[in-house]
Amino acid sequence: MSNVTYADFEKIEIHTGKIIRVEDFPKARKPAYKLWIDFGELGIKKSSAQITQRYSKEELRDRLIVAVTNFPPRQIADFRSEVLVLGVVLDDQQVVLLQPDQPVPPGQRIL
Template sequence: MATYEDFLKLDIRVGRIIEVEDFPKAKKPAYKLKIDFGELGVKTSSAQITKLYKKEDLYNRLVVCVVNFPPKKIADFVSEVLVLGVDDKEENVVLLQPEREVKVGNKVY
């Protein structure tokens, strides 16, 4: 069983998507994202969210991400953060996001 101390090891932050590109080299349909985390800077991520989200709908959207996992190479791209989501009934990823506008870089507790 995980402990609260285990949870505290994760650095989960709110970021704002500032750039979205197609990612044709990914094995499964995905986008390349650039996400602004304020003082933490801009980080990259690959996200398999193409079924529910169009590129233009993602721009400027707040997302919740784990920012302290090691970078992961996906095809020719380095994903620096993990964007969090949950499956819907059809197993499409629905992004987690704050219900209100918050400062980018804020930590999730």
């Protein structure tokens, strides 16, 4: 893996968000949810996340998360995923979501 500069890192927009809506995503190739995430001044953005084995829809609602907000959108089946929700991939390929350890407003930039 090659090193990057701080200037490279600054190009990636990572923000806090609050999940406000969760739906099943039966058209996805692998089990996934459709997420609607409030990023404060950045608005509400959508994402698809393969986290159904670890999280229920109820557990995800109102949860703070961390996401990359400036990747190009991806079309996944009939859903446009606009942000990449960040998490730790475990050996069994399940994802544990990253989140702030204290309440913070949605939309805050992470450095």
